[in-house]
Amino acid sequence: MTTVSRAAKFAERTARLRASTIREMLKVTQQPDVISFGGGLPAPELFPTAGIAEAARRVMELRGAAALQYSVTEGLSEMRRWVAERMTRRTGRIFEAEDVTIVNGSQQGLDLVGKIFLDPGDHVVMENPSYLGAIQAFDAYQARYLTIDTDEDGAIPESLERVLDRADPFPKFVYLVPNFQNPTGRTLARERRERIVRICERYDLPIVEDDPYGELRFEGADLPSLVSYESSAPILYSGTGSKIMSPGMRVAWLVIRDEEIREKIVLSKQGADLHSGTFAQYVFHEYVSDGAAFDAHVATIARTYRRRRDVMAAALNHIASDGLHFVPPSGGMFLWVTVSGIDTTELLRVSAEQKVVFVPGVSFYPARDVHDGMRLNFSNASEEMIRVGIERLGHAISTFKR
Ligand SMILES: Cc1ncc(COP(=O)(O)O)c(C=O)c1O
Structure with a gap:
């Protein structure tokens, strides 16, 4: 009897879905004696x-059944207002609650x-290397990738221009992680930010x-978000509470001023999960409503990670x-x-x-053609574990080189 592969029944788009190295590794690293710099865990x-326990208690007391009921796709109006206010404060540009869609993780x-943007074979432009989860997300829509060269100051605008000049078909959007990028930790230099916005504006190309x-x-001062520049081309901003x-709460947000794009996002989300x-x-909103306490909490996280980064950098300097x-x-x-000269796999x-x-x-190179890099996470392990791990x-x- 001949067996027909079940694979033949799957949609073509599933052919490119691969197990993420990161998710696979997270399984391996459950053993307590393994020190993992692998995951992106806080x-x-x-x-x-x-x-959060106190916030949850208050939510049940104040909201009761409403907190357990279905709600609207766009997100709770309180959350949308909070995001809009925070974005306005951080960018100096005015955002309204209507610009915000609450999503289930960024x-x-x-x-x-x-x-909403990708048909099979469409091009997405991204940094090389770029966030693996974005590649995974766009792979599901059978995207192809055009990559921008990067250096220590992030994406190189001239490279973007070259890519766009030659692109065929013309890409649907540019995906960028301008701050402390995953995987490189690099930040897009201030002078490059507006240039990239202007290049995309010239081509009427959306930026994500x-x-x-x-x-x-x-350390150092915040740099302007891309979305803080006025531009006739749409800029979609993605933020997260993660x-x-x-x-684990999966509370995140897309901030989009373009009404047509926003509507498409909301309708797509409706089909996916009705609402977050x-x-x-x-609970998230209740917790952040004490703004000063929340800012202090974020400052504590940054201070702790800064020390861990320092410990990791010092330990790496010891590796001869x-x-x-x-x-x-x-x-x-x-x-x-x-x-x-080393293949890190x-x-x-x-x-x-x-x-x-x-x-x-x-894993972070869409063409999977560069082998000498490795991403080390420094937020999850203690300072002592970081020292031992490095x-x-x-x-x-040294064993590998021998
Ligand atoms: C650049 C980037 N985008 C998106 C995400 C996904 O985050 P979330 O937990 O909000 O889904 C991550 C998570 O590591 C990330 O590094």
Whole structure:
């Protein structure tokens, strides 16, 4: 009897779905003796558990059944107002609650962006390397990628111009992570920001500005968001509570001034999940409504991560290895290390034996053609664990080179 592969029944778009290296690795790293610099996990001891418990109690007391009921797709009006006010404060540009759609994690925002813009074979422009989860989200819509060259100051505007001049078909949007990028930790230089906005404006090309880490700045002044510039081309801003509060609550937001795009996003979201969790939104809003306390909470996270970054950078400086290169980031959760001549996917096998793991850089390149990078997360492990982990990594590198 011949068996027909079940794969034949799946939609074509599933053919490109691959298990994410990161998610797969998160499974491996559940063992307690493995030190993981792999996932992008916040420090769990900084989650405001008592504050959230109290907020949840108050929500049940004040809102009762409404907090457990269906609600509107756009999100709770309280949450939308809070996001609009915070965006206005951070960008100096006025945003209204109507501009805001609450989404189920910014990952859902990326999926919805893919859903409304991408037909099979369409081009998306992104930094090289770029956030793996964005590649995964757009892969599901059978996107193809055009990449912008980057340096320590982020995406290079001239490279973007070259890409756009040659693009065929012309891309649907540019996806950028301007602050403390995942995976490189790099920040797009101030002078490049407006240039990139103007280039996209010239081509009437939408920008998707993904900014989960902007509030986790360790030093220096905030730089203007891309969305803070007036532009005739749409700029879609994606923000999230994941890194400043809790990723498990899945409360995030898309801020879009263009009404037509916003409507498409809302309709797509309706088809996906009707709306984001009512209870989580109410609790989130209740917790952040004490603005001073919330700002203090975010400042504590940034201070803690700054120390962890310093510890990781100092430990890396102790690794005597030729060709090891890194620039400590000024914020966020990731430190990008390159070791010239080394394939870090191979290195991972050795380092996993030494009980330390990271994400090989190749996953973040849409063409999967650069092998010497690795992404190290410094937010999740304690300072002591970071010291031990980097020492193990040093051993792994020297064993691997031998
Ligand atoms: C650049 C970037 N965008 C989006 C996300 C997804 O975040 P969320 O938890 O809001 O879905 C992440 C998570 O690591 C990220 O690094």
